[in-house]
Amino acid sequence: MIRHLRHTDIDTAEWDDRLLACMNKLWYAQSHVLGIASPGWEALMDEENGAIMPLTWRKKLGISYLFQPFGLQQLGVFSRTAITPETASAFIAAVPKRFKLAEIAVNPVMPVPTNAGWTSTEHPDQLLDLSVGIEQVRLNYAKGHDRNLRKGQEGGMHVQPMEPKAFVDLFERTTAKRFGGMDAQGLRSLLPLLQAADERGEADIIGVRGEHGWSAGVAFIHWHGRCILLKSAADEEGRGTNAMFHLVDAGIDRACRHSRLLDFAGSEHPGTARFYEGFGAHRSVYLRLTMNDLPFWLKPFKR
Numbered sequence: 001m002i003r004h005l006r007h008t009d010i011d012t013a014e015w016d017d018r019l020l021a022c023m024n025k026l027w028y029a030q031s032h033v034l035g036i037a038s039p040g041w042e043a044l045m046d047e048e049n050g051a052i053m054p055l056t057w058r059k060k061l062g063i064s065y066l067f068q069p070f071g072l073q074q075l076g077v078f079s080r081t082a083i084t085p086e087t088a089s090a091f092i093a094a095v096p097k098r099f100k101l102a103e104i105a106v107n108p109v110m111p112v113p114t115n116a117g118w119t120s121t122e123h124p125d126q127l128l129d130l131s132v133g134i135e136q137v138r139l140n141y142a143k144g145h146d147r148n149l150r151k152g153q154e155g156g157m158h159v160q161p162m163e164p165k166a167f168v169d170l171f172e173r174t175t176a177k178r179f180g181g182m183d184a185q186g187l188r189s190l191l192p193l194l195q196a197a198d199e200r201g202e203a204d205i206i207g208v209r210g211e212h213g214w215s216a217g218v219a220f221i222h223w224h225g226r227c228i229l230l231k232s233a234a235d236e237e238g239r240g241t242n243a244m245f246h247l248v249d250a251g252i253d254r255a256c257r258h259s260r261l262l263d264f265a266g267s268e269h270p271g272t273a274r275f276y277e278g279f280g281a282h283r284s285v286y287l288r289l290t291m292n293d294l295p296f297w298l299k300p301f302k303r
Helices: 012-020 031-037 085-093 134-139 143-154 164-173 175-179 190-199 236-240 243-255 270-277
Strands: 002-005 042-046 052-055 057-060 063-066 099-106 118-129 203-210 213-223 226-234 261-263 282-292
Touching: 012 031, 012 052, 031 190, 042 085, 118 270, 134 243, 143 243, 164 175, 164 190, 164 203, 164 213, 164 226, 175 226, 190 203, 203 236, 203 243, 213 236, 213 243, 226 243, 236 243, 243 261, 270 282
Parallel strands: 063 099, 226 261
Antiparallel strands: 002 042, 042 052, 057 063, 099 282, 118 261, 118 282, 203 213, 213 226
């Protein structure tokens, strides 16, 4: 039986133990990560098989809705065993009716649910197998990537550790402004997310300095054999020197020491996707599920 848990009903230690037992566990679904990205998060739990699903939600104009928190690419159902379409549909059916609107992203192990009123769309991710070791990984780089890496080496580019605050400052004045449309409330969660990960030894944030300070940086997350490229940032100088090629290569080198997979956390932008694939990553997909059960006069409601 699938049970709905309000936030105050969730035993976070039990939650994290259940997550660790899941075959498709992800860093995004840890209780402390959810607590920062979606304060007051709720959950669904199947007591029989241990499967769990976080419910990240907000309220606007009196309407409660499910949303995908900034920086958390995939959530959905996590389970010790294979997730069947019936299980996926049962979890979606158990979502409390007070949530009249939903736009959530689920991990690729979760099949397409068949619930009426819910629709799904595929979104890209890029994954890189690190189990072959750094030498073999680098043999699969695109020729253009190799050229850019050689140029940086000849120019003496130096990759350095970067503090979470310095990275977030760079991100806010570069990536956040360049792409726009980023949720301001979600953006404010980036620093505490990185600080918590850094304190737990899960973050590896590296950068390159330019003439006037940090010009490029990448925040990697390491957790149980999976490395996630959480966010990246580069100013005009960093882009001009192709610093991101060197930062990603350095991150891959470091990740190969303790991770089996690098998750680039996907990109809808074709150029960014090609950049990741130039490091040998292969394309994967995950689902974004949407639902709008508002009265017809509120259907256009946007968060």
